[in-house]
Amino acid sequence: MVLLFRHQDFGKNKLWLANKAKIILGIDPGTLVMGYGLILVEGTKASLLKMDVLKLSKYKDHYERLQLIHARVQELIQTHKPVSCAIEAPFFGKNVQSMLKLGRAQGVAIATAMHAGVPVTEYSPKKVKQSITGNGNADKEQIWQMLQRILNFQERPDYLDATDALAVAVCHFFQESSVLPDTSKGKGWEQFLQKHPDRIIG
Numbered sequence: 001m002v003l004l005f006r007h008q009d010f011g012k013n014k015l016w017l018a019n020k021a022k023i024i025l026g027i028d029p030g031t032l033v034m035g036y037g038l039i040l041v042e043g044t045k046a047s048l049l050k051m052d053v054l055k056l057s058k059y060k061d062h063y064e065r066l067q068l069i070h071a072r073v074q075e076l077i078q079t080h081k082p083v084s085c086a087i088e089a090p091f092f093g094k095n096v097q098s099m100l101k102l103g104r105a106q107g108v109a110i111a112t113a114m115h116a117g118v119p120v121t122e123y124s125p126k127k128v129k130q131s132i133t134g135n136g137n138a139d140k141e142q143i144w145q146m147l148q149r150i151l152n153f154q155e156r157p158d159y160l161d162a163t164d165a166l167a168v169a170v171c172h173f174f175q176e177s178s179v180l181p182d183t184s185k186g187k188g189w190e191q192f193l194q195k196h197p198d199r200i201i202g
Contacts, residue, residue, distance in 0.1 A: 025082035026169025029106040037166030051162040073112040085113040086172035131171040
């Protein structure tokens with residue numbers, strides 16, 4: 001299921017987009033499922049443009065999967081013209097072969113963005129979780145629920161890899177715009193959103 005939100009007719013508002021807004025692409029790399037999400041940033045506010053996944057499990061050849069990752073990232077960049085790309089760093093596990101394949105998938109996505117002139121920033125899973133929920137150990141459900149509040153959407157994607165990618169994009173937005181809450185001394189996102197309702201797109 002593709003979740004796509006039309007914010008403006010970008011074809012007729014290129015000058016407005018260039019001067020007033022920017023798009024960030026978030027990627028959650030994977031060899032079986034690659035999640036991606038795009039947000040539109042206007043000042044200190046962000047809204048959801050699109051999130052979806054690229055399903056790769058039916059392709060047995062690993063190199064074919066890498067080619068498909070390249071093609072999808074390239075398509076997203078050509079279509080949406082993001083000014084930056086945020087990607088989640090691989091989670092280091094015990095299976096060396098799986099980590100090698102995941103590293104290749106991430107490398108292809110990074111190289112595709114860089115070749116297109118889109119700067120890439122990498123964030124650890126813990127950093128993304130901390131940025132979105134205030135808890136570096138938050139699970140996928142908690143991240144999805146907080147993203148719903150931050151970006152004001154109700155739809156639930158078929159794969160939470162899509163919201164993971166969206167979370168990376170939002171994390172990058174927070175880092176760039178310095179709108180992160182103070183999570184020290186028990187202060188978290190719940191309190192932050194209550195004090196700053198303007199951070200919620202409505």
